[in-house]
Amino acid sequence: MAKILFLAQFAPTNGKKVIPLSSEEKFYAETYHLPICDILEKYGYDYVTSSDVKELIQNYAQYDLVWSVYNRLGFRNCEVFVQSICEYYNLPYIGATPNVRALVEDKSMSKQLAEHLQIPTAKWVVASSKYPLSAVAPFNGPYFVKPRFGSASIGIDESCLCETWQHTIEKANSFLQNDIEVIVEEYINGIYYGVPILNNTEIPLIAVPHFQTSDKIGNIITNSQKRFTEGGMKRFICQNEGLNKILKYYSNMYFMQMQPCDYARIDYIVEKDTGIPYFLEVNTLMNLGQKGGFVASFLESGFNSYDEIIRYIIDLGLSKVKK
Known part of the structure; x- marks a missing residue:
């Protein structure tokens, strides 16, 4: 049986639970990461769970398949890190390849x-600390400002909707000051x-x-x-x-x-x-x-159940494992 490594922020690590520190983290743990761990156990998969990617780096040879649901690891361009490690070791994984990601x-x-x-796609421009927004609006507003990279909604609130270009520049600068590149979209x-x-x-x-x-x-x-x-x-x-x-x-x-x-x-x-x-x-x-x-x-x-959906995804990964 193929051995699976499941990496997630709140996956039990070395047999110990990872304690969420906020209500949002608790929601993620209880409705996402832990239920997948339960499914791995319930259906008899050979698996290890961990919240530490060092488990992959140090023990990659022990695994046949990796499933990481980490969105952020605390450093720039971390989104492709786990998949790139898997590619380096020719280790099958669930998800998208690094270039697609x-x-x-x-x-x-x-x-x-x-x-x-x-x-159809709304108009947009991007900005960074090196190449900030121009003083003249490239298209008519209203505008929506958000981080250019990453898939989560962290940092997105009502202040991201800007009626004027000057307001847009100010909002963009609030991200850029924290070294977060932005994308400014035509608000639809x-x-x-x-x-x-x-x-x-x-x-x-x-x-x-x-x-x-x-x-x-x-x-x-x-x-x-x-x-x-x-x-x-x-x-x-x-x-x-x-x-x-x-x-x-x-x-x-x-x-x-x-x-x-x-x-x-x-x-x-x-x-x-x-x-x-x-x-x-x-x-x-x-x-x-x-x-x-x-x-x-x-x-x-x-699909008839949550378990069925998750097991379908696991099967997609297992189909990549050489017999």
Whole structure:
């Protein structure tokens, strides 16, 4: 039987529990990381769990498959670290390859692929400490300012929505002062939609899209709302068959171009006035927890339980292990 290493922030390490330090961390542990650990145990997999990537670095030869759900490891460009280590040791892993992960973690480059595929995309510019925003607005507002790299919603709140270019520059500078590069998007007044995808031996499995609303200004959804530690966010399964068909078409086209990748969620904003879906970003390490949108959509798309979804993903990884 193949031996699996499961890496997660709150995965038990050397037999000891990792204690969450905040309500958001507790949510992640109890609805995401620990349930996956329970599934590995419940179904008799040969596995080790750890919250320390040194377990991989020091003991890589003991494992046949790695599954890391770490989004951040505390250093720049950490998103591709575990997968790169696996590639170095020719060790199979679950997820996206480092080059694909790098593409999607860069919100600017991922938008360029969407444009190339002729998927509607709002205007945008990027800025860094070396190359700050120009004094003259490149397009009309309102504007939305957020970190350019990374898939989490940390740092996103109502102050990210800026009516004027001067306000946009000030907000961007607040990120740049902390060495966080930014992307400034043309704000689309609409609703956020997510389209979860699982790879398959033939065509990808694309779940029914879900959408989310917020009581924040501009329908902005914060990191705390996504972790259910702050109220005001609601999630629904989309029942609009016409819109679902368009979103699935775009998502299938995009997913086929971002291979190799085992699973992903592609996000859009559907403009209220026109009904046009604009590509927003893509995530290859979204929340796979019991209360996440990814799971909610697939439970409406042929899967009968959370366990079944997680075991499907594990099987994608095990299929890469040489017999």
